[in-house]
Structure formats: C-alpha cells, structure tokens
Amino acid sequence: MTDREAQHGERALPEATLERLTVYLRALEAAQQAGERTVSSETLASAAGANPAILRKDLSLLGGSFGRRGVGYDVAGLADHIGATLGLKERWRVAIVGAGNLGRALAGFSGFRGHGFELIAILDRSPAVIGRPVAGLRVRPAEDLESIVAAEAVNMAVLAVPNAAAQSVCNELVAAGIRNILNFAPVVLQAPADVNIRQVDMSRELQILAYYAHQGVGHQDAVPPLAPE
Numbered sequence: 001m002t003d004r005e006a007q008h009g010e011r012a013l014p015e016a017t018l019e020r021l022t023v024y025l026r027a028l029e030a031a032q033q034a035g036e037r038t039v040s041s042e043t044l045a046s047a048a049g050a051n052p053a054i055l056r057k058d059l060s061l062l063g064g065s066f067g068r069r070g071v072g073y074d075v076a077g078l079a080d081h082i083g084a085t086l087g088l089k090e091r092w093r094v095a096i097v098g099a100g101n102l103g104r105a106l107a108g109f110s111g112f113r114g115h116g117f118e119l120i121a122i123l124d125r126s127p128a129v130i131g132r133p134v135a136g137l138r139v140r141p142a143e144d145l146e147s148i149v150a151a152e153a154v155n156m157a158v159l160a161v162p163n164a165a166a167q168s169v170c171n172e173l174v175a176a177g178i179r180n181i182l183n184f185a186p187v188v189l190q191a192p193a194d195v196n197i198r199q200v201d202m203s204r205e206l207q208i209l210a211y212y213a214h215q216g217v218g219h220q221d222a223v224p225p226l227a228p229e
C-alpha cells in the first residue's frame with residue numbers, strides 16, 4: 001500500500017485504466033468543443049481502442065454513476081470527474097532540466113499548457129545556453145535548481161539531459177524535493193519509492209511499432225478485448 005492509499009484509503013488505478021482515462025478525457029473535451037452534451041459508450045470506448053464493457057469497468061473504478069441507459073454519458077460531468085481523478089485540478093508547476101534540442105522543443109510545445117500544467121523554469125548547466133530566451137522564459141543555471149524549486153514552488157520536473165547526466169540530475173531533483181519526474185533520457189532512474197517517475201522512450205516505441213509491422217498484425221489483434229488488470 002502506498003502512503004497515499006494509507007492516507008486517503010484509495011488504491012491506485014491500474015495503469016491501463018489510467019492510460020484509457022486520458023484518452024476518454026481527450027475525446028470528451030473534443031465533444032465539448034463540438035457542442036455535444038452527451039456521448040455514447042460506444043463512441044467513448046472506441047476513442048481509447050476499448051469496448052463499452054472496458055469503459056464501464058474503468059468508470060466503475062472512479063466511483064459514482066456517469067451514464068444513463070439510452071442517453072449516454074454527460075460530457076461535461078464525466079470530463080470534470082476524470083480531470084479531478086487524474087489530479088488535473090491541482091496546479092502543476094513544471095521545470096524542464098536540459099535546454100538542448102529536446103528541452104527547447106518541449107518548452108515550446110503548446111499542448112503542454114492547460115490542464116493545470118504551467119512551465120515555470122527551464123534550466124541548463126551550459127554557459128552557452130544559460131540566459132537564452134526559450135518559450136518566454138530565460139534559461140537558468142542548473143546549479144540554482146534547489147533555490148528555484150523552493151522559490152517557485154516547482155512540483156514536477158521534465159528531464160531532458162544526456163543519458164550520462166540523467167541519474168545525477170534525478171538525484172539533484174529528489175534532493176530539492178521534487179517527487180514527480182518525466183524522464184526523456186533512455187535510462188532507468190533509481191529513486192526513492194515516493195518519487196513518481198514516468199519515462200518517454202521514442203526508440204522503445206519505434207521497436208514495438210517495428211514488431212507489429214514485422215509480424216504483419218495490428219496492435220488490436222494482440223490485445224485481448226478485456227485484458228486482466
């Protein structure tokens with residue numbers, strides 16, 4: 001049981017459910033923008049490559065009842081509930097460490113903003129980039145990490161440093177009090193159990209894509225309709 005589960009009496013949702021919730025949310029927001037007030041379970045489930053049984057199971061884990069037979073799901077209400085479940089009502093103050101090719105591209109990515117995420121700082125250790133403007137901010141010295149985290153109440157970090165530096169920067173982030181790290185370096189980071197680390201690894205995704213292409217199958221063929229969690 002995690003500390004949060006002990007404190008709040010909640011169990012963490014299965015990762016597959018979490019991934020589908022983010023897709024349901026995207027589909028609900030698109031429906032909202034299109035002025036739709038309800039959405040069918042078939043439409044919502046298929047957005048996530050699931051079926052209505054999986055959708056019902058996912059939503060049952062959130063508690064509450066969201067759908068009405070013959071009417072569908074209330075778009076605004078369900079989007080609000082999923083957003084709250086995902087922690088998107090909180091303010092996420094993000095720092096990017098590494099202002100190289102990837103760090104600068106991530107900083108400029110507009111989809112980053114919204115949903116409670118705000119880019120607060122971008123840091124680097126190279127004098128060649130410190131002080132340069134990036135996405136409306138100036139690159140700040142990595143050696144000031146601890147004071148920046150404290151002064152700016154940073155509570156989430158994105159790691160975009162070379163592989164060889166990733167673990168030491170991770171250690172510095174943890175020492176500065178950061179508990180949520182999105183790591184783009186293809187390195188498995190070691191951190192205390194209360195630190196959440198997510199890894200984005202493009203080469204791993206390409207290898208999986210290559211596997212499906214090589215086998216001549218679509219990934220849906222490989223996934224049972226209702227995978228055991």
Ligand SMILES: NC(=O)c1ccc[n+]([C@@H]2O[C@H](COP(=O)([O-])OP(=O)(O)OC[C@H]3O[C@@H](n4cnc5c(N)ncnc54)[C@H](O)[C@@H]3O)[C@@H](O)[C@H]2O)c1
Nearest residue numbers: 098100101102124125126142160161162163165185200202
């Ligand atoms: N996940 C993905 O899909 C993906 C895609 C491309 C790159 N990457 C990874 O992202 C990382 C960055 O790639 P890039 O192309 O931007 O590299 P880059 O060399 O352009 O930039 C890295 C930056 O990190 C800085 N840096 C190095 N050590 C540091 C430290 N200790 N503290 C602070 N800053 C430090 C460097 O000065 C440089 O500006 C690499 O690990 C790369 O493998 C991941």
